[in-house]
Every structure is written in structure tokens, then in C-alpha cells.
Amino acid sequence: MAQAIEWVGFDGDDTLWKSEDYYRAAELEFESIVGQYIDLTDARSLDHLLEVERRNLRVFGYGAKGMTLSMIESAVQLTGERISARDIHRVIEIGRATLQHPVELIDGIRAAVESIASGHEIVLITKGDLFHQESKIERSGLADLFRRIEVVSEKDPATYARVLRELDVPAGRFAMIGNSLRSDIEPVIELGGWGIHMPYHITWAHEAEHTLAEGNGRMLQVHSAPELPGALARLQSLSSA
Amino acid sequence: MAQAIEWVGFDGDDTLWKSEDYYRAAELEFESIVGQYIDLTDARSLDHLLEVERRNLRVFGYGAKGMTLSMIESAVQLTGERISARDIHRVIEIGRATLQHPVELIDGIRAAVESIASGHEIVLITKGDLFHQESKIERSGLADLFRRIEVVSEKDPATYARVLRELDVPAGRFAMIGNSLRSDIEPVIELGGWGIHMPYHITWAHEAEHTLAEGNGRMLQVHSAPELPGALARLQSLSSA
Numbered sequence: 001m002a003q004a005i006e007w008v009g010f011d012g013d014d015t016l017w018k019s020e021d022y023y024r025a026a027e028l029e030f031e032s033i034v035g036q037y038i039d040l041t042d043a044r045s046l047d048h049l050l051e052v053e054r055r056n057l058r059v060f061g062y063g064a065k066g067m068t069l070s071m072i073e074s075a076v077q078l079t080g081e082r083i084s085a086r087d088i089h090r091v092i093e094i095g096r097a098t099l100q101h102p103v104e105l106i107d108g109i110r111a112a113v114e115s116i117a118s119g120h121e122i123v124l125i126t127k128g129d130l131f132h133q134e135s136k137i138e139r140s141g142l143a144d145l146f147r148r149i150e151v152v153s154e155k156d157p158a159t160y161a162r163v164l165r166e167l168d169v170p171a172g173r174f175a176m177i178g179n180s181l182r183s184d185i186e187p188v189i190e191l192g193g194w195g196i197h198m199p200y201h202i203t204w205a206h207e208a209e210h211t212l213a214e215g216n217g218r219m220l221q222v223h224s225a226p227e228l229p230g231a232l233a234r235l236q237s238l239s240s241a
Numbered sequence: 242m243a244q245a246i247e248w249v250g251f252d253g254d255d256t257l258w259k260s261e262d263y264y265r266a267a268e269l270e271f272e273s274i275v276g277q278y279i280d281l282t283d284a285r286s287l288d289h290l291l292e293v294e295r296r297n298l299r300v301f302g303y304g305a306k307g308m309t310l311s312m313i314e315s316a317v318q319l320t321g322e323r324i325s326a327r328d329i330h331r332v333i334e335i336g337r338a339t340l341q342h343p344v345e346l347i348d349g350i351r352a353a354v355e356s357i358a359s360g361h362e363i364v365l366i367t368k369g370d371l372f373h374q375e376s377k378i379e380r381s382g383l384a385d386l387f388r389r390i391e392v393v394s395e396k397d398p399a400t401y402a403r404v405l406r407e408l409d410v411p412a413g414r415f416a417m418i419g420n421s422l423r424s425d426i427e428p429v430i431e432l433g434g435w436g437i438h439m440p441y442h443i444t445w446a447h448e449a450e451h452t453l454a455e456g457n458g459r460m461l462q463v464h465s466a467p468e469l470p471g472a473l474a475r476l477q478s479l480s481s482a
Contacts, residue, residue, distance in 0.1 A: 059340050061372025065306040081326040085317045088329050092314050099300050130371040131302025131394045153372045
């Protein structure tokens with residue numbers, strides 16, 4: 001029987017390379033700056049930051065630059081406009097450091113990507129700031145393995161539908177691999193595709209929200225990159241059944 | 242004889258819709274904030290801002306979010322760290338307003354794009370922040386006219402070469418229309434393509450730098466959108482000669 005799954009998509013952040021660690025480190029640094037002005041146990045600064053970030057997503061989109069602008073806005077509000085210009089500049093430096101963080105591959109991911117690329121067409125579908133994502137893709141050393149690279153502003157069914165149309169592949173022949181149920185798995189399953197969920201040890205609160213039922217028959221979960229080729233083979237036999 | 246130019250690219254900002262006006266207004270607003278702290282005739286704040294922006298381009302890339310972060314950094318430096326948190330917040334509001342400015346089409350551009358689309362495949366190639374560009378493309382009402390839309394982080398020969406490869410069109414069969422000699426015309430001519438330069442009434446200093454000789458035989462200049470179809474027809478006869 002013909003192979004049902006022809007194309008495989010990979011997420012970037014926290015699937016190919018570590019990312020959320022740097023954002024968490026940025027948040028801790030942000031808290032240490034704001035903590036000079038207010039009692040953090042009362043203010044719950046990260047809750048406030050998340051709220052500001054979410055409100056700003058519609059205007060700023062995802063990524064480190066939007067996060068930095070939200071941090072500055074949040075710092076101004078949390079401190080009752082008392083934060084100094086020098087400390088604001090330290091927040092900008094947090095953003096700069098986040099944009100320049102080293103690209104550290106997830107353990108075993110290169111071999112897994114190479115293995116899957118030997119039997120499928122593969123595409124990198126990553127969300128966020130175009131400039132930052134391109135910089136990370138280049139520094140990852142993985143770019144040449146991918147037939148196509150798509151940096152998108154949102155990972156919803158409409159976006160995946162557009163990408164699949166451009167690849168000329170029906171959803172039933174496409175599987176997506178990623179760490180976020182909300183962004184990588186749920187929208188692809190909704191279109192009739194397949195998913196392999198590889199959770200990362202930390203998840204941004206915004207990405208933790210999803211409505212996917214456990215035990216969905218079009219999705220498998222793995223806990224490390226070396227398990228990916230085997231999981232794809234199992235999905236393959238499910239999809240050919 | 243076969244038509245030599247098959248694909249036509251259009252730039253977005255200041256070619257399809259007005260953009261630089263909003264950035265200039267943002268700069269004036271920035272100056273009015275910084276001007277509360279320093280004597281602007283001495284400080285030449287816009288020179289300093291351009292310098293900070295250029296240094297930050299390598300980390301922040303193009304676009305309104307990078308501009309806003311550079312404005313904040315520049316304001317902190319120009320005021321000797323005296324700027325208040327409230328005024329920093331006003332700078333963030335400048336960025337938010339710039340990201341949300343209305344999309345106002347260049348006079349006559351819709352008819353020109355429709356006319357050219359009737360005889361060519363057309364692609365929109367626009368530089369800057371992915372999220373902001375997508376928002377402008379959607380609000381422009383022009384998206385459906387384009388066969389492909391490419392938001393890129395830099396408009397250099399390597400980027401155009403990649404896009405042309407994806408379109409499967411040789412450079413000699415491609416003409417680019419845009420307001421920036423540096424970003425829209427020069428790199429395409431370098432690859433062996435064709436260009437129509439339609440200057441906008443204002444140009445960001447960074448985009449004003451180019452090395453293209455006047456009277457280059459692969460480029461024509463027009464002064465308004467209604468002249469575009471005629472100019473393309475002239476290029477077409479040059480390219481078929």
C-alpha cells in the first residue's frame with residue numbers, strides 16, 4: 001500500500017532547539033529588576049506580564065521583541081511609573097540577550113530529523129519573529145535538511161491549510177511534530193492530519209491551553225527525539241490501515 | 242516572440258500603501274518627548290536614533306517593534322537616563338500607533354496592480370515584521386490579486402534568488418516594482434532581472450543608500466502608479482529585443 005504520510009512538519013522552538021529556557025531566564029531577570037521597586041509576593045508580576053503580553057499579542061505578535069515591549073510596559077505599570085530609565089534599559093538588554101541566545105539543539109534531534117528526512121519530505125514550520133527565527137534556523141545547522149522553511153505569525157488551522165496548499169499535500173498525508181498541543185498538534189488534527197507530540201520540560205502558559213482529548217487516535221506522544229522515527233512509523237501504519 | 246517578463250514583483254510599504262509618513266510622524270512624536278529633556282538643536286536626536294536603529298538592525302531586524310525598542314534606548318541615552326517611566330510609556334504608545342496605522346493605498350495602485358495581473362503572474366515581496374506586514378496586507382484588500390506573498394527579513398540578492406527559485410522563474414523573466422532603489426531595484430538588477438522604480442515622496446535615510454548608476458538599461462522610473470503598466474510594456478519590449 002502507498003505510504004499515507006508523505007510530508008512531515010517540524011516545529012522549531014523547543015522541538016529542534018531549546019527556547020523556553022531563555023524566555024524563563026528573561027522572566028527571572030525581569031522579576032529581579034521589578035523586585036527592586038515592589039514586593040513581588042503581592043504583585044504577582046509574572047501574572048501581570050502574561051496579561052500584558054496577551055493583550056499585546058494582537059498588536060505585537062509573538063516573539064522576543066514583543067515580549068520586551070510588554071516587559072517595559074508591565075514594569076512601568078507595576079512600579080507605578082517609578083522605574084528608572086537605567087532599569088528600563090536593563091529590560092531592553094534582556095530582550096537583546098534573548099534574541100541572541102545560543103542555539104542549542106534538543107538531544108538527539110539531528111539524527112531523528114535525518115532519519116525521517118530519508119523517507120519523507122520535511123518542512124520546518126515555526127512561529128514568531130521572522131528575523132529571530134531566521135537567525136536561529138541558520139545557526140542551528142539544520143536548514144539544509146528541510147525542503148521548505150515556513151516562518152508563520154500564527155499556528156492555526158488556516159495557516160496550516162495555506163502551507164499544505166502551497167506544498168500541494170492533503171492533510172491526511174501530513175504529520176506535524178512539535179512540543180505544543182495548541183500550536184503544533186491540535187490545528188493539524190483538526191484539518192485531518194496527524195501529530196506527534198514531544199513535550200518540552202517547560203511550556204509557556206499561553207501554549208498550555210488546548211482542547212485536545214487525550215488518546216486522540218491521530219496523535220502519538222514521545223518523550224525524546226530518538227523515539228520520533230519509531231512513532232512516525234506507527235502513525236504510518238495507522239494511517240495506512 | 243515569447244514574453245520575456247513573466248513574473249512581476251511588487252514591494253509593499255510606500256509602493257502599494259503609505260508607510261513612511263507614519264514612521265516620520267512617529268519620529269516627530271519621539272522628538273517632542275525627548276525635547277522635554279534636552280535641547281534638540283544640539284543633540285540632533287534623529288541622527289542618534291538612526292545610529293541606534295542601524296546598530297540594532299542586526300539584532301532586531303526591520304519594523305516598528307525594533308524601531309520602538311531603538312527609540313526607548315535612544316531616549317534613555319539622549320536624556321542621560323533622566324527620562325521618566327511615564328514618557329517611556331508614551332514611546333511604547335508611539336510604537337503601538339505605528340503598528341496600527343490605517344492602511345491607505347497609493348493613488349491609482351489598485352488599478353495598476355489589476356492591469357499588470359491581467360497579463361503576468363504577480364508576487365508581493367515585502368520586508369519587515371511578519372505580523373505587521375500580514376496585518377497590512379490583509380487590511381489593504383489587495384491580497385487576493387497576488388499569486389504569492391513573501392514577507393522577507395532582508396531584500397538582498399540572496400533573498401530574491403531564493404524567492405525566484407521557489408517561483409521557478411529565471412531572473413531575466415522577472416521585474417520588480419518598488420520605491421527603494423536599495424531594496425527593490427538594485428538587488429534584482431544584480432541578479433539579471435528588471436526594475437521599475439516608483440519613488441515615494443519621502444525615503445528613510447537607510448533606504449536612500451544605493452550604488453545604482455542612473456540610466457541603467459534594465460530599469461525605468463515612473464512618478465505615479467497609473468504609469469506602471471506602460472512602463473512594464475516598455476521594459477517588456479526592451480527585454481524581448
